Amino acid sequence: MKELMLTQAENQAFDEEMERDPDVFILGEDIGLYWGGPFGQFRGLIEKYGPKRVRETPISEKAILGGAIGAAAAGMRPCAAMMFVDFLGCAFDEMINQLQMRYMFGGKIKLPLTIVANIGAGFSTAAQHSKSMLGLLMGVTGLKIVVPSNPYDAKGLLKSSIRDDNPVLFLSHKKLTPITQQIPDEEYLIPLGKADVKREGNDVTVVATAYMVQVALSAATKLQEEGISVEVVDPRCLIPLDKETILGSVEKTGRIVTVSEDPKTCSAAALIAAMVAEEGFDFLDAPIKVVSCPATPVPFSPALESYYVPDEENIIQAIKEII
Amino acid sequence: MEIEKVKLIDMYRIMLRIRRFEEQCAREFAGNRIPGTVHLYIGEEAIATAVCANLNTDDFVTGTHRGHGHVIAKGATTDKMMAEIYGRETGYCKGKGGSMHIADPDIGILGANGIVGGGICVATGAGIACEMKGKGQVTVCFLGDGSTNEGAFHEGVNLAAIWDLPVIFVIENNLYAEKTRISNATRVIDLSDRCRSYGIPGVSIDGNDVLKVYETAGEAISRAREGQGPTLIECKTYRWHGHFEGDAQEYKGKEEADEWKAKDPLKRYRDYLLENGILSEAEADKMDEEMVQEIEDAVKFAQDSPFPSPEETEEDVFA
Numbered sequence: 042m043k044e045l046m047l048t049q050a051e052n053q054a055f056d057e058e059m060e061r062d063p064d065v066f067i068l069g070e071d072i073g074l075y076w077g078g079p080f081g082q083f084r085g086l087i088e089k090y091g092p093k094r095v096r097e098t099p100i101s102e103k104a105i106l107g108g109a110i111g112a113a114a115a116g117m118r119p120c121a122a123m124m125f126v127d128f129l130g131c132a133f134d135e136m137i138n139q140l141q142m143r144y145m146f147g148g149k150i151k152l153p154l155t156i157v158a159n160i161g162a163g164f165s166t167a168a169q170h171s172k173s174m175l176g177l178l179m180g181v182t183g184l185k186i187v188v189p190s191n192p193y194d195a196k197g198l199l200k201s202s203i204r205d206d207n208p209v210l211f212l213s214h215k216k217l218t219p220i221t222q223q224i225p226d227e228e229y230l231i232p233l234g235k236a237d238v239k240r241e242g243n244d245v246t247v248v249a250t251a252y253m254v255q256v257a258l259s260a261a262t263k264l265q266e267e268g269i270s271v272e273v274v275d276p277r278c279l280i281p282l283d284k285e286t287i288l289g290s291v292e293k294t295g296r297i298v299t300v301s302e303d304p305k306t307c308s309a310a311a312l313i314a315a316m317v318a319e320e321g322f323d324f325l326d327a328p329i330k331v332v333s334c335p336a337t338p339v340p341f342s343p344a345l346e347s348y349y350v351p352d353e354e355n356i357i358q359a360i361k362e363i364i
Numbered sequence: 365m366e367i368e369k370v371k372l373i374d375m376y377r378i379m380l381r382i383r384r385f386e387e388q389c390a391r392e393f394a395g396n397r398i399p400g401t402v403h404l405y406i407g408e409e410a411i412a413t414a415v416c417a418n419l420n421t422d423d424f425v426t427g428t429h430r431g432h433g434h435v436i437a438k439g440a441t442t443d444k445m446m447a448e449i450y451g452r453e454t455g456y457c458k459g460k461g462g463s464m465h466i467a468d469p470d471i472g473i474l475g476a477n478g479i480v481g482g483g484i485c486v487a488t489g490a491g492i493a494c495e496m497k498g499k500g501q502v503t504v505c506f507l508g509d510g511s512t513n514e515g516a517f518h519e520g521v522n523l524a525a526i527w528d529l530p531v532i533f534v535i536e537n538n539l540y541a542e543k544t545r546i547s548n549a550t551r552v553i554d555l556s557d558r559c560r561s562y563g564i565p566g567v568s569i570d571g572n573d574v575l576k577v578y579e580t581a582g583e584a585i586s587r588a589r590e591g592q593g594p595t596l597i598e599c600k601t602y603r604w605h606g607h608f609e610g611d612a613q614e615y616k617g618k619e620e621a622d623e624w625k626a627k628d629p630l631k632r633y634r635d636y637l638l639e640n641g642i643l644s645e646a647e648a649d650k651m652d653e654e655m656v657q658e659i660e661d662a663v664k665f666a667q668d669s670p671f672p673s674p675e676e677t678e679e680d681v682f683a
Contacts, residue, residue, distance in 0.1 A: 111489020147458035148680030
């Protein structure tokens with residue numbers, strides 16, 4: 042066991058998968074010698090695997106993602122490093138029109154590629170470096186979406202993402218970076234599409250994603266002192282979504298609050314709430330509450346940004362409204 | 365340049381196949397027998413034919429929305445193509461792609477593409493795979509004049525250039541991007557001049573001269589196979605039909621169209637083969653008759669094939 046940060050756990054996952062499969066390679070901006078990615082998740086890989094397998098690109102998001110799609114179509118297993126998820130905006134044709142090759146070709150091709158990007162606000166980097174876009178991206182067809190909430194999950198999920206024969210978008214929240222966790226020395230995988238109950242409880246279910254899982258866990262600890270027992274479910278993957286675990290939890294508690302860090306209009310939390318309304322209505326003893334961000338760009342000033350991002354208080358308030 | 369007789373005749377057969385297939389598509393569209401629309405390659409047959417005559421089965425191509433010619437030249441069969449255009453389950457994509465997405469990865473066709481410039485970065489990526497696999501494969505990216513004004517062109521060609529990837533970018537300049545004349549869309553006259561922005565070789569040639577295209581593409585493909593990087597080839601040609609079938613083409617002058625039709629690449633090549641005793645008139649006519657029959661059979665195959673079942677809609681999203 043080793044105590045590792047999220048980015049170190051991800052680094053191990055890349056290293057192990059590159060070691061295991063010569064078809065795995067990474068392409069992206071500043072992933073090599075001088076930076077190793079903005080959070081160091083690629084550090085040391087170029088020294089070990091060389092510039093053909095850790096390919097430092099120009100700032101060309103269309104070519105990074107389009108290149109990954111083409112390489113996957115032609116038999117490789119690429120990882121496209123997009124830096125911040127906001128930058129996918131520059132490659133949206135590739136996201137919504139080219140990534141769908143398998144379907145358009147009648148299932149004749151596999152696209153085993155992983156798109157890795159950082160998400161999330163909290164660092165005063167404003168509207169173009171702070172988004173999460175979870176719900177928006179859930180509408181992209183033919184794409185699996187993985188959102189780890191801690192280093193252990195991140196490693197096991199990233200390894201599964203790289204081995205998956207489909208396009209997978211792997212989103213790491215920046216605020217998870219300082220969290221450390223014991224990571225086993227032996228190899229492990231976490232399957233895509235399997236939620237994890239991060240805390241068991243009986244009174245209310247909170248389904249939260251990415252960093253919001255950590256916030257929900259803090260809220261649950263506080264509410265415990267008030268005698269409210271909160272179950273925290275982490276879907277870990279938004280596509281495919283483990284409906285069974287979510288609905289099973291709602292069946293037990295009869296109440297649900299969904300939480301995600303993206304604009305409520307089409308947030309991951311809103312989409313999960315809609316699923317529960319449609320498929321789990323009979324389990325509900327109270328209305329569903331959705332905790333997401335306002336439908337605004339991410340603001341810059343800490344005073345505004347802290348209002349924008351859901352916090353413990355928002356979650357506690359939502360829970361109390363339905364208890 | 366010496367080209368084997370069998371290759372010369374093969375290229376004529378492929379040009380014929382494209383021409384007769386496209387003419388039939390026009391009739392099927394006019395007869396309201398196919399869903400959606402088609403973008404036809406008539407007048408540009410020499411380019412796909414001659415470029416792909418230099419390729420092996422395991423080389424890759426990416427095409428455009430005007431893509432029937434590229435996939436025929438890379439070895440696709442007309443029956444499964446027509447069935448796809450008819451939206452039938454026997455089509456190349458089981459009726460999920462249609463005219464703009466015909467693909468067959470087994471023979472290196474990474475798809476026609478409905479987005480102008482959409483295939484460029486994909487081709488660069490396939491070029492990465494070709495390089496990393498180390499088997500001497502190459503990727504050809506067919507693109508229209510319109511896509512040279514897309515950001516994807518800049519990013520994709522530049523990335524291929526800096527890594528010396530085995531990708532050949534073949535611009536088919538048919539003078540029109542949808543309904544916009546190329547001279548209204550760029551100040552560059554020879555689109556291959558854009559190669560200088562990327563530090564790679566480029567050349568502009570007569571795209572209606574099948575032997576010239578064969579020779580030029582052959583040199584570029586050889587360089588790519590030897591690890592000497594990409595080439596930008598502009599083939600000057602003309603789109604006989606509209607952007608899509610049903611396009612009134614009010615933006616084209618009759619004089620211009622007549623002038624280009626006089627430069628018909630198929631007739632030119634037929635005349636060359638006859639004049640040089642490579643084919644006799646009777647042999648050429650017989651090939652044409654056989655091709656007409658093949659296309660009729662393809663239509664029959666399509667019409668006799670069932671539509672996919674509605675439940676099939678939800679299949680093939682994930683592997």
